[in-house]
Amino acid sequence: MLIDVIAVQEAKYCHDFCIWLRFNTGEAGEIDLADVVQRYPQAASLREPEQFCQFYLDDWPTLTWDCGFDLAPEFLYQRLTGHAPMWCLS
Secondary structure, three states: OOOOOOOEEEEEEEEOOEEEEEEOOOOEEEEEOHHHHHHOHHHHHHHOHHHHOOEEEOOOOOEEEOOOOEEOHHHHHHHHHOOOOHHHOO
């Protein structure tokens, strides 16, 4: 099965800076994004778990927060699986 676009189908807050994700490719699991919110100044408001847990999936669907910070599905997929989507490799 060839997937043209990586999409997050479901996202659930777990704890601290961890989110459980399910992708349209069938892969699912928990990822820790603590290093991401620490690295980017745009994510400064998310350094408190009370703010971090208030994410949603927008229309793309991209993992998004009201402060304007978002993470692309391809980035999240690579973090979870350890490899880039096949179409990104060509």
